[in-house]
Amino acid sequence: MRRKRETGNAGTVAPPSASPARPDPASEANPVGPETPSGPAARSGRGTSSAPGFGPVGGSGLTGPSIEPLDSGDPTELGQFTLLGRLGEGGMGTVFLGRGRPDVAEHAGRLVAVKVIRPDLARVPEFRARFRREADIARRVARFCTAEVLGVVDPPDGRPYLVTEYIDGLTLAQTVAADGPLRSADLERVAVSVAAALTAIHGAGLVHRDLKPSNVLLSALGPRVIDFGIARALDAPTMLSQEIQRIGTPAFMAPEQANGEPVTAAADVFAWGGLVTYAGTGSFPFGDGPTPVQLYRVVHREPLLDGLAPALRPIVEEAMRKDPATRPSAQELFLRLVGMGPTTHPDPEVTRVIRAGVSMPAPPQRTDPDRCAPGQMSAPGGSASSGSVGAGPPVDLSARDRGRWNWRRVALLAAPLLAVLLIAALIPFALTTGSDRRPSREETAARVALAAEAVRNSDANLAARLSLAAYRISPVREARAALRTSFAAATATVLDGHTQSALGVDISRDGRLLASTGADNLVQLWDISARSHPVKLATLARHTSWTLDAAFSPDGRLLATVSYDRSVILWDLGDPRHPVELSVILGHNGWVLDAAFSPDGKVLATSGYDNTARLWDVTDPRRPSQLSVLDRHTSWVNEVAFSPNGHLLATASADRTARLWDVTDPRRPRPLAAITAHTDYVWAVAFSPDGRRLATGAYDGTARIWDITNPSRPAATASFPADEKWVFDVAFSPDGRTLATAGWDTTVHLWDVTEPGRxxxxxxxxxxxDWVQALAWTPDSHSIATASDDYTVRISRIGDADLIAAACADPSKQITDAEWQRHISDVPYQPVC
Structure with a gap:
């Protein structure tokens, strides 16, 4: 229910006058996102260059790809810079090659990359605020060995743009692919430079989390680390960069990341060791193979360091220790490397800054652009001290950036991986704990379910067969989870009435009607009494801009729809095939974003872009009247929700807070509490059916659960990563046993909330x-409706009976006797269907 807007992946950013284009989803990983290169050199994968947040861009007359000429409508000057041509274009805007104007002393003659935001995005204030904020993150990083952000400009009457230094060069991945492992002196320079960059990044309070060869540029001025918090950089399509992408982050992942444990700056140190190993040997630190194999080796095996330079090997071994507490800090790495021997001594100013400590309130003043350049490295007069220097406490990784692999998936990786390799004889040994006790059916079912998760990325069909087998052995929680993951998608009924992004969805309390809203300005009304054969009843085309939400009244006789056209429309559903418009509510000074009826149906709550929520008397829906304005938020209010008894209202806001209000008297709402734990936009709120808990979801990638028995003092009971990036919606099942979350990763995640704690x-x-913008449960808790930027609404079943029926309808998903003996040795074979 209730969805949204900012995103941009499928055009869901703001209501433009024309339908927005659908950029490559990869270019939308971050609102300051990467741009893809243009020109033949980009297609060949040679000569890319980059700045933080840009991904590869090229240069003219340098080693990068040729720039494209300016289009007729392109500006020729922006602020202090003359624009020379186009470097690339992507989902967020256009990147130009610029040169500082000679009359501006600060940047005279300097080549820069200038990223100009798309006009439709520039019209959205919240996007501009996010753009500025994320650019500011990059500016906090000390500038040696990274690409410098020179400025972000947000003119009141123009499009915002970001200026970074222009970096020309290949990535480390491309260089090793083309020329093989680095020579010893070059390798040592890369090792020192990356350690220095990590020290600066950690000193700004950030964790890179994705350090890998494609995020290190070998420019003429020395190695530079990019993608340290502003965006995902995109590699040009060389064979090797594609291989890195196929294996992904696990190729350089720390064990704690693989185990789903909290990640600190120590994970970057581990990745530094893997990167240096790759640069010096041309091989990945834990070999090749699918993701589950990589993860198992990261957790259980030592890295492959054969062929690594003897001087570097002991430092790399320390950096890649399994226990993060025993690894050196990035600062200590740097000092060890400085004292290692010839050719590794960098610019004295860099050494001074590093020795000064990690915690730097502001980046050092830069007098030249050549720090970390090969020419800056000379033989030291004497070895630098490698003594321990305080580096401050570890920096926790944001929950949204933790890997999908939790501890349960990794704990028993040995069994399924060895099974895939047909080493069946080792499976019982890998699973034993020194006891001869025969495992129970429940234990076996849990183990087989975890085996299914371990092979899911490499062999989805085998994962499905193991999931069904696990459930048949015993329907324990792990087996039911694996069954849902394997077969819920196969049960889905697809409603495809929208021609642009589906943004909102709601289901009537009797489970008979479904309403969806979209960026095509339409509301679609469906009869879903027969889930497998839904019938479209009506299309409502009254709104003149994107419809963002639809909400049924408790008795199902009214429908409220909200839109970017600043209106709320109330509809009579006495005959759902012919809804009748009853009234139009105007009152918000800006877009209306969400709506919800009180449990008695007499009050409608709405939220808007004017930073307010409003309560309306809809006792007579033909003549609604405003009761009150809730105006404590300092940014737009994205979502509203009533408690089951109607006494409380929860609001979610882009000011990073959720609020609870006493609305027992809707004419005099009383603020009770502000929830300030989230670190980014709070996008969704939902009450549990018993009214004792509140769930919140946010752009920090987390969902949180609050005990609101005392609504004046909400108590946090759980906080957990619920999406790789952004959580768009949260909803408790009607039976109160499950929380569903949805968002950026195109997936709905289900969580057992029957017990306290995480x-x-x-x-x-x-x-x-594409991104899942909204979700709604059916009243029986057996199905979930979802609305997505892929233009569709899906109704997916999660009840055991429906999942088993879907599984048994496909013979390829049924395990054979031979596979059973290979993977499940401690329970006799039984047919699964």
Whole structure:
């Protein structure tokens, strides 16, 4: 229910006058996002260059690809810079090659990359605020060995743009692919430079989390680390960069990341060791193979360091220790490397800054652009001290950036991986703990379910067969979770009435009607009494801009729809095939973003871009009247929700807070509490059916659960990563046993909330091809409706009976006797269907 807007992946950013283009989803990983290169050199994968947040861009007359000429409508000057041509174009805007104007002393003659935001995005204030904020993150990083952000400009009457230094060069991945492992002196320079860059990044309070060869540029001025918090950089399509992308982050992942444990700056140090190993040997530190194999080796095996330079090997071994507490800090790495021997001594100013300590309130003043350049390295007069220097406490990684692999998936990786390799004889040994006790059926089912998760990325069909087998052995929680992940998508009924992004969805309390809203300005009304054969009843085309939400009244006789056209429309559903418009509510000074009826149906709550929520008397829906304005938020209010008894209202806001209000008297709402734990936009709120808990979801990638028995003092009971990036919606099941979350990763995640504390994951629902903007449960808690930027609404079943029916309808998903003996040796074979 209730969805949204900012995103941009499928055009869901703001209501432009024309339908927005659908950029490559990869270019939208971050609102300051990467741009893809243009020109033949970009297609060949040679000569890319980059700045933080840009991904590869090229240069003219340098080693990068040729720039494209300016289009007729392009500016020729922006601020202090003359624009020379186009470097690339992507989902967020256009990147130009610029040169500082000679009359501006600060940047006279300097080549820069200038990223100008798309006009439709520039019209959205919240996007501009996010753009400025994320650019500021990059500016906090000390500038040696990274690409410098020179400025972000946000003119009141123009499009915002970001200026970074222009860096020309190949990535480390491309260089090793083309020329093989680095020579010893070059390798040592890379090792020192990357350690220095990590020290600066950690000193700004950030964790890179994705340090890998494609995020290190070998420019003429020396190695530079990019993608340290502003965006995902995109590699040009060389064979090797594609291989790195196929294996992904696990190729350089720390064990704690693989185990789903909290990640600190120590993970970057581990990745530094893997990167140096790759640069010096041309091989990945834990060999090749699919993701589950990589993860198992990261957790259980030592890195492959054969062929690494003898002087570097002991330092790399320390950096890649399994226990993060025993690894050196990035600062200590740097000092060890400085004292290692010839050719590794960098610019004295860099050494001074590093020795001064990690915690730097502001980047050092830069007098030249050549720090970390090969020419800056000379033989030292004497070895630098390698003594320990305080580096401050570890920096926790944001929950949204933790890997998908939790500890349960990794703990028993040995069994499924060895099974895949047909070493069946080792499986019982790998799973034993020194006891001869025969495992129970429940233990076996849990183990087989975890084996299914371990092979899911490499062999989805085998994962499905193991999931079904696990459930048949015993329907324990792990087996039911694996069954949902394997088969929920196969149960889905697809409603494809929208021609642009589906943004909102709601289901009537009797489970008979479904309403969806979209960026095509339409509201679609469906009869879903027969889930497998839904019938479209009506299309409502009254709104003149994107419709963002639809909400049924408790008795199902009214429908409220909200839109970017600043209106709320109330509809009579006495005959759902012919809805009748009853009234138009105007009152918000800006877009209306969400709506919800009180449990008695007499009050409608709405939220808007004017930073307010409003309560309306809809006792007579033909003549609604405003009761009150809730105006404590300092940014737009994205979502509203009533408690089951109607006494409380929860609001979610882009000011990073959720608020609770006493609305027992809707004419005099009383603020009770502000929830300030999230670190980014709070996008969704939902009450549990018993009214004792509140769930919140945010752009920090987390969902949180609050005990609101005393609503004046909400108590946090759980905080957990619920999406790789942004959580767009949260909803408790009507039976109160499950929380569903949805967002950026195109997946619905299910969580068991029957016990206090952090809820365990109990399956996922896949099937959408783009971000999931909204979700709603059916009254029986057996199905979930989802709205997505892929233009569709899907109704997916998660009840055991429906999942078993879907599994048994496909013979390829049924395990054979031979596979059973290979993977499940401690329970006799039984047919699964």
């Amino acid at each position: 809820p365990p994951a109990i399956g996922t629902i896949t099937g959408h091809g």
